[in-house]
Amino acid sequence: MTDTSVVIPSVPTPIPLGHSPDRRGSWVPNGGMIATRFMELRKRRGLMVALIFVTIGIPTVFLAIRLLAHAIAPKSYGPAGGSDIFNALVAGVLYVFGFIVAATLGCTAGSVDLTEGMFRHLVVTGRSRLALYFARIPAGLGIVVPLVAIGFTIVCAVCVFAAPTQISYGGVNVPAGLSEAGLSHWAADNANEVVCDFPFRIGPNSNGNLGNVVQAVPCGGPGGGPGVVQKGPGGSSVTTAPTPAMIRAAAVQIARQDYPGYTKVFLSPSVGLMVRTGLWIELEVAVGFIVGLGLGSLLGQRTVAVILMIVLEIVLTPILSRANIPHMINLQRSVVGLAVAHLEPSSLGFVFGGGGGPGGNQGTSQLVPESRTAAVFVIIAWMVGWTALGAWRMAKRDA
Amino acid sequence: MSISMTTERADHRDSEGQWAVETHGLTKRFGENVAVNSVELLVPRGCAFGYLGPNGAGKTTLIRVLLGLTHADAGTMKLLGHSVPRHRAAALARVGAIVDEPRFHGHLTGRQNLQILAAAREPEAKQRIGPSLERVGMLHRADDKVSKYSMGMRQRLGVAACLIGDPQLLILDEPMNGLDPAGMQDMRDMILSLVAEGRTVVLSSHLLDEVERTCDAVAIVDRGNVIRQGAITDLLAGSSFVAEVECSEPSRAGELIKGTAIGGRVEIGPLGLGITLPAGTDRDVIAEVNRVLVGGGISVYRLQEVQTSLESWFLQVTSRLGASE
Secondary structure: OOOOOOOOOOOOOOOOOOOOHHHOOOOOOOHHHHHHHHHHHHOOHHHHHHHHHHHHHHHHHHHHHHHHHHHHOOOOOOOOOOHHHHHHHHHHHHHHHHHHHHHHHHHHHHHHHHHOOHHHHHHHOOOOHHHHHHOHHHHHHHHHHHHHHHHHHHHHHHHHHOOOOEEEEOOEEEEOOOOHHHHHHHHHHOHHHHHHHOOOOOOOOOOOOHHHHHHHOOOOOOOOOOOEEEEOHHHOEEEEOOOHHHHHHHHHHHHHHHHHHHHHOOOOOOHHHHHHHHHHHHHHHHHHHHHHHHHHHHHOOHHHHHHHHHHHHHHHHHHHHHOOOOOOHHHHHOOHHHHHHHOOOOOOOOHHHOOOOOOOOOOHHHOOOOOHHHHHHHHHHHHHHHHHHHHHHHHHOOO | OOOOOOOOOOOHHHHOOOEEEEEEEEEEEEOOEEEEEEEEEEEEOOOEEEEEOOOOOOHHHHHHHHOOOOOOOEEEEEEOOEEEOOOHHHHHOOEEEEOOOOOOOOOOEHHHHHHHHHHOOOHHHHHHHHHHHHHOOOHHHOOOEHHHOOHHHHHHHHHHHHHOOOOOEEEEEOOOOOOOHHHHHHHHHHHHHHHHOOOEEEEEEOOHHHHHHHOOEEEEEEOOEEEEEEEHHHHHHOOOEEEEEEEOOHHHHHHHHHOOOOOOEEEEOOOEEEEEEOOOOOOHHHHHHHHHHHHOOOOEEEEEEEOOOHHHHHHHHHHHHHHHO
16 A cells, blocks of 8 residues: 555544534435436346346347338338337337336345445445435436337337338228228228228118128128118018119218227327337336335345336236235235326236237226326326335444 | 553643543443443553553553443543543544454455545535545555455554544554554554654553553553553553573572572572562672672573563553452
């Protein structure tokens, strides 16, 4: 050790009695603490690789393959973008795996100081233990939120700029953005496809012949139904094949009936939907990080905390969100994953792997019912509760 | 350095400026086990103070309580005049400490670890990172990952972590662990230089030789109790010393000494005698031993007064305690 006493002041500066310098006892962390905590997390190479792979890598690779396949064989492979891909990547990948990687980051941030022996050094600085805990929240969110935002932006960009020029409605390629009259005209021109493939219902306002016409039209097989019953000479009933005019009329009727559903099957996600979905995904990620941070701090170790978080997201939440368990409905409603799912933008329909469909909005309809107010309350309670638990444990723990 | 110590409870008004560490009735229990038992400890400012004790004596526990790493069950304590835990932040602002083996984030460099610690201290701490690393001889490895450091290098980094707070008081728990002889010499020199700058260094160790070479004062702790404390010179002055005699006919020489009024405990060996004389014995007694032996026809080849070392004194004190139980 070299003699460089000149670089450290030879007379230490005394601290006046009862005076806490630089608000060291305050529970509010300073910018330096947040920045260095950010650095500490960012330098964890394995964790960062996993985070980037899940939030950016998976969507990017998936979309790149689709773009390539469509460019090579456009008739065999559909466009890379569009609403269906948007739904699948956002609600199917970013939602679930974003939560898991955020929770992993939270569990890491909440436990590594203890397991790696750094907690003791930090406590000896005299800095408030609460400030040490709270510094981790902006630091961790500062990592995971931008990563998810980047991944989400890539998804949005591809889904918008590589969207199909036609939408698939009931298996039929239909031009997008038609008015009701436009759809009717198009249906008249493609009457057989509409009659065969569009969903329809026969109600009190339906033309009486609609059912017979639909049954009489050959749809991919030989012949068709028995035909249309008409009054013959002398009042006798005669069964005849439907005329093209009758088929066109039926197609127009079906098109008018299906128009509300058609309007919900959008070509590419709207700006409003993308903004709402982005905020929703970030909320899910923030919840995952904060709950993971609290759990990691409470348990004092990472592995068990991460396993518990994965079980919560992959196993417990889907079961408790869909199963109708008598006398436990309020307990089910208190699951944070269910609460976040209820804040899902209405046009998405794939949450927890539930199938959406034409018209969307079928994901949340299959969940245990819960009001939005209750959902918001549950989310706040989870975030505040786990933060309080983690901070309390950190403040009381032997270092 | 003049060190005056007492185990009596000091007046708080007087002690605020005098003691770097002051505890009264400090107690820490783990279930039925009392790790720190009503400890009265007074560490003067501006000295190197050794805190000695056998394994499991409660040395590290006391340090952990002082630093707020764990809570005390009873008693009061002050660091640099600040009551702890009431004014913990102000007290620890000028305290640096290594407790147990110093561990850091292995995936970060030494410098980055210090940046994390500096951020939790005052803004000036950041400017002290480079000088602190230079002072402990780690500047050339500052940008290597800590996972590649040896134990000794982590010890040095631990000291650098203490120095970034510009401490008035350093508490070092077994700082020589993992250091090679040259590293121990460096550490010893650095502790002495820190004391020369007016800082107080509390050194917890079981390496009595190192403590004796480094410290001005010590406290001996055993089973949670501080059993002795004071300046080393004062403590050793109150201990017995040995007159070693190399001579012919050791058995007859022993009988001659026992037949005089010299007193002491005589041990007879193959080459001579060992005469343990009580504390406060006049040095003329050694000359008297020589006269008795020569007068009795014994050939004296060597006669030497051996002062009690801290190690032998420590063993005397602790063995006396063991025998009294």
